[in-house]
Amino acid sequence: MEHDNDNGDLLMGANAIAVTLGITRRQAYRLIYGGMLPTFKLGGTVSARRSSLLRWLSEQESRAAA
Template sequence: MNDNNPDLLMGADAIARFLGITRRQTYRLVYDGLLPSFKLGGTVAARRSSLTAWLAEAETAAA
Protein backbone atom coordinates (compact mmCIF):
# COMPACT_ATOMS: atom_id res chain seq x y z
CA MET A 1 0.00 0.00 0.00
CA ASN A 2 1.15 3.53 -0.72
CA ASP A 3 1.31 5.38 2.62
CA ASN A 4 1.36 8.77 0.86
CA ASN A 5 -2.05 8.20 -0.74
CA PRO A 6 -4.15 5.53 0.98
CA ASP A 7 -6.84 5.80 -1.73
CA LEU A 8 -4.42 4.69 -4.47
CA LEU A 9 -3.94 1.01 -5.31
CA MET A 10 -0.83 0.36 -7.39
CA GLY A 11 -0.57 -2.85 -9.39
CA ALA A 12 -2.92 -5.65 -10.34
CA ASP A 13 -2.09 -7.58 -7.16
CA ALA A 14 -3.20 -4.73 -4.89
CA ILE A 15 -6.40 -4.21 -6.90
CA ALA A 16 -7.10 -7.95 -6.86
CA ARG A 17 -6.65 -8.16 -3.08
CA PHE A 18 -9.01 -5.22 -2.60
CA LEU A 19 -11.69 -6.77 -4.83
CA GLY A 20 -11.15 -10.35 -3.63
CA ILE A 21 -10.41 -11.66 -7.11
CA THR A 22 -7.37 -13.07 -8.87
CA ARG A 23 -4.69 -11.05 -10.61
CA ARG A 24 -5.75 -12.57 -13.93
CA GLN A 25 -9.37 -11.52 -13.39
CA THR A 26 -8.15 -8.01 -12.59
CA TYR A 27 -6.23 -7.78 -15.86
CA ARG A 28 -9.22 -9.12 -17.79
CA LEU A 29 -11.51 -6.45 -16.28
CA VAL A 30 -8.93 -3.73 -16.97
CA TYR A 31 -8.29 -4.69 -20.58
CA ASP A 32 -12.01 -5.17 -21.29
CA GLY A 33 -12.53 -1.61 -20.03
CA LEU A 34 -14.89 -2.69 -17.25
CA LEU A 35 -12.80 -1.72 -14.24
CA PRO A 36 -12.26 1.97 -13.38
CA SER A 37 -8.48 2.08 -13.63
CA PHE A 38 -5.61 3.97 -15.23
CA LYS A 39 -1.92 3.53 -15.96
CA LEU A 40 0.89 5.20 -14.03
CA GLY A 41 3.94 4.56 -16.11
CA GLY A 42 3.51 0.93 -17.07
CA THR A 43 1.62 -0.02 -13.91
CA VAL A 44 -2.13 -0.43 -13.67
CA ALA A 45 -3.60 1.63 -10.83
CA ALA A 46 -7.01 2.38 -9.36
CA ARG A 47 -8.53 4.40 -6.57
CA ARG A 48 -10.26 2.56 -3.74
CA SER A 49 -13.03 5.16 -3.84
CA SER A 50 -13.62 4.57 -7.58
CA LEU A 51 -13.68 0.81 -7.11
CA THR A 52 -16.10 1.09 -4.18
CA ALA A 53 -18.44 3.27 -6.27
CA TRP A 54 -18.11 0.86 -9.21
CA LEU A 55 -19.04 -2.09 -6.97
CA ALA A 56 -22.04 -0.24 -5.52
CA GLU A 57 -23.22 0.66 -9.03
CA ALA A 58 -22.85 -2.95 -10.19
CA GLU A 59 -24.74 -4.17 -7.13
CA THR A 60 -27.60 -1.72 -7.78
CA ALA A 61 -27.78 -2.71 -11.45
CA ALA A 62 -28.00 -6.39 -10.51
CA ALA A 63 -30.92 -5.86 -8.11
Protein backbone atom coordinates in the same frame (compact mmCIF):
# COMPACT_ATOMS: atom_id res chain seq x y z
CA MET B 1 6.11 -4.57 -10.07
CA GLU B 2 3.07 -4.63 -7.78
CA HIS B 3 2.47 -2.03 -5.07
CA ASP B 4 -0.25 -1.43 -2.50
CA ASN B 5 -0.33 1.97 -0.86
CA ASP B 6 -2.07 1.26 2.46
CA ASN B 7 -1.79 4.91 3.51
CA GLY B 8 -4.04 6.29 0.80
CA ASP B 9 -6.57 5.84 -1.91
CA LEU B 10 -4.12 4.82 -4.63
CA LEU B 11 -3.77 1.17 -5.63
CA MET B 12 -0.89 0.27 -7.91
CA GLY B 13 -0.78 -3.05 -9.71
CA ALA B 14 -3.33 -5.67 -10.64
CA ASN B 15 -2.66 -7.59 -7.43
CA ALA B 16 -3.63 -4.64 -5.21
CA ILE B 17 -6.76 -4.11 -7.32
CA ALA B 18 -7.64 -7.81 -7.10
CA VAL B 19 -7.21 -7.90 -3.31
CA THR B 20 -9.44 -4.83 -2.93
CA LEU B 21 -12.20 -6.42 -5.02
CA GLY B 22 -11.76 -9.90 -3.54
CA ILE B 23 -11.00 -11.51 -6.91
CA THR B 24 -8.01 -13.27 -8.45
CA ARG B 25 -5.28 -11.37 -10.24
CA ARG B 26 -6.28 -13.08 -13.47
CA GLN B 27 -9.88 -11.88 -13.08
CA ALA B 28 -8.60 -8.38 -12.35
CA TYR B 29 -6.53 -8.37 -15.54
CA ARG B 30 -9.54 -9.54 -17.54
CA LEU B 31 -11.69 -6.70 -16.14
CA ILE B 32 -8.92 -4.11 -16.51
CA TYR B 33 -8.05 -4.89 -20.11
CA GLY B 34 -11.70 -5.43 -20.98
CA GLY B 35 -12.25 -1.79 -20.03
CA MET B 36 -14.71 -2.67 -17.29
CA LEU B 37 -12.85 -1.25 -14.28
CA PRO B 38 -12.08 2.45 -13.64
CA THR B 39 -8.29 2.14 -13.95
CA PHE B 40 -5.44 4.18 -15.42
CA LYS B 41 -1.74 3.76 -16.10
CA LEU B 42 0.69 5.44 -13.74
CA GLY B 43 4.28 5.13 -14.85
CA GLY B 44 3.37 2.09 -16.92
CA THR B 45 1.68 0.33 -13.99
CA VAL B 46 -2.05 -0.24 -14.00
CA SER B 47 -3.51 1.76 -11.11
CA ALA B 48 -6.84 2.69 -9.60
CA ARG B 49 -8.30 4.65 -6.75
CA ARG B 50 -9.78 2.45 -4.03
CA SER B 51 -12.74 4.84 -3.76
CA SER B 52 -13.45 4.56 -7.51
CA LEU B 53 -13.33 0.76 -7.38
CA LEU B 54 -15.66 0.59 -4.38
CA ARG B 55 -18.08 2.99 -6.08
CA TRP B 56 -17.93 0.85 -9.26
CA LEU B 57 -18.59 -2.29 -7.20
CA SER B 58 -21.58 -0.66 -5.52
CA GLU B 59 -22.97 0.35 -8.94
CA GLN B 60 -22.57 -3.21 -10.19
CA GLU B 61 -24.43 -4.51 -7.15
CA SER B 62 -27.27 -2.00 -7.69
CA ARG B 63 -27.61 -2.99 -11.36
CA ALA B 64 -27.73 -6.67 -10.47
CA ALA B 65 -30.48 -6.07 -7.91
CA ALA B 66 -32.63 -4.09 -10.37
